[in-house]
Amino acid sequence: MKKLTNTIIAFSIAAAFGGFMMTADSSDAFAAKKLKPMIGAYGMSYYKKAKAKSSAVGRWEKRVAIKHGLKFSHWSRAKAKGTSCKSKFHQGNGKKLWTCTASAKPFANIKSCVSGRIVAKWKHPNPAKAKATARNTWEKLTAKHYGIKYSFYKNAKGKSKSCKLVSNGTMTLCTYKATPCH
Numbered sequence: 001m002k003k004l005t006n007t008i009i010a011f012s013i014a015a016a017f018g019g020f021m022m023t024a025d026s027s028d029a030f031a032a033k034k035l036k037p038m039i040g041a042y043g044m045s046y047y048k049k050a051k052a053k054s055s056a057v058g059r060w061e062k063r064v065a066i067k068h069g070l071k072f073s074h075w076s077r078a079k080a081k082g083t084s085c086k087s088k089f090h091q092g093n094g095k096k097l098w099t100c101t102a103s104a105k106p107f108a109n110i111k112s113c114v115s116g117r118i119v120a121k122w123k124h125p126n127p128a129k130a131k132a133t134a135r136n137t138w139e140k141l142t143a144k145h146y147g148i149k150y151s152f153y154k155n156a157k158g159k160s161k162s163c164k165l166v167s168n169g170t171m172t173l174c175t176y177k178a179t180p181c182h
Contacts, residue, residue: 034107034108034109034110035079035105035106035107036064036067036068036072036105036106036107037105038080038103038104038105039060039063039064039067039103039104039105039106040060040101040102040103041056041059041060041062041063041101041102041103042056042059042099042100042101043055043056043057043058043059043099043100043101043102044059044099045097045098045099046097046098047090047095047096047097047098048098049085049087049098049100051098052085052098052099052100053083053085053100053102055100056083056100056101056102057075057083057102059102060075060102060103060104061073061074061075064106068106068108069108071108071110072106072107072108073106075102075104077106077107077108077109078104078105078106078107079104079105079107080103080104080105081102081103081104081105082102082103082104083100083101083102083103084100084101084103085098085099085100085101086098086099086100087099111155111157111181111182112181112182113156113157113179113180113181114146114150114179114180114181115179116145116179116180117158117177117178117179118138118141118142118145118176118177118178118179118180119138119175119176119177120134120135120137120138120141120175120176120177121134121137121173121174121175121176122134122137122173122174123166123167123171123172123173123174124171124172125170125171125172126172127163127172127174130163130171130172130173130174131161131163131172131174133174134161134163134174134175134176135153135161135174135176137176138153138176138178139151139152139153142156142180145180146180149182150180150181150182151180152182153176153178155180155181155182156178156179156180156181157178157179157181158177158178158179159176159177159178160175160176160177160178161174161175161176161177162174162175163175
């Protein structure tokens with residue numbers, strides 16, 4: 001009985017000082033594959049080992065761009081990456097000629113978003129508290145509906161927020177709307 005009374009009091013307080021609303025589509029979130037299988041690429045041969053490595057990495061990036069798109073084609077983001085170089089003596093001048101390969105798993109930090117939209121409203125006499133609580137409510141509703149990884153307003157897309165005076169100018173109503181992403 002005490003739990004029911006506390007719940008009723010909590011809803012009464014929410015009704016007096018604010019409120020919340022949520023709309024969302026319950027369809028599954030788009031799950032993008034962020035890590036691709038290992039890809040290798042040979043570079044051109046050069047007398048300087050660093051140049052041969054750079055050539056291999058550049059060709060790896062081009063190969064990945066063709067196969068998986070530009071988002072995946074950054075060597076700096078790749079996982080399990082490595083280069084392997086071999087040298088042989090050039091018969092004409094006797095200098096070492098280097099040839100390298102670059103291998104890595106392409107990785108892209110792709111944003112996954114749900115198809116629904118969360119709307120949170122909060123009313124409070126203090127404008128700063130109305131704004132902060134509306135955002136916090138948006139994040140809590142999102143966490144409840146889609147999980148913690150989607151619950152950060154900073155990662156959302158299609159964001160809009162507004163605040164306006166209501167109740168004869170005595171209260172501020174803030175509304176946060178956005179599509180949750182991670």
